[in-house]
Amino acid sequence: SYVLTQPPSVSVAPGKTASVTCVENYIGSRRVHWYQQKPGQAPVLVIYSNTDRPSGIPERFSGSNYGNTATLTISRVEAGDEADYYCQVWDSSRDLGVFGGGTKLTVL
């Protein structure tokens, strides 16, 4: 099964750009999805299929996926973006879901 590796934590100043990475050998060939989870709340899908935003998600959230790294980018970071972020893929060869370990985004 795939192992998706995320940094445990990322810190960013308000108004700057945050990048959260998700690394796996062949991730560039897969569809990657990203979830935001604030303390005490359920996760929310913020990016699906590498680059698409669900309705209601600000344009400040974007995604990319090349080679062995998928990246969630949050522009003009706000205090309300402080949360845990998880990447996810579907392993279609074994029919199971795989999550990265999660990254805690801290807004300084």
Add this chain to the structure above:
Amino acid sequence: QVQLVESGGGVVQPGRSLRLSCAASGFTFRTYGMHWVRQAPAGGLEWMTFISSDGSYKYYADSVEGRFTISRDNSKNELFLQINSLRPEDTALYFCVRDRAGVSFDYWGQGTLVTVSS
């Protein structure tokens, strides 16, 4: 709006069984696949199991194959998770999640907490 409300969690002794339920509303339940995802205390997300819209396909994580059984009742818009032979490591918040295009998860319930302890 889409609502998923889990129930059935609680404190249970190791080796016992538990049945979790999820009541769905705000969408045509019978046309969507559904998942259960769990999160251990202070831990990350862990995908558990999937059931297709008509219940004909079921997939499980290796770690729970044989102990967990997913099912659904489309006439009542309900999803279920039967957990047998509970272990302390099954202690987690269990989320009911709607499938999006067979590859991701677009709506989540608030979760029901299962605590396995003697």
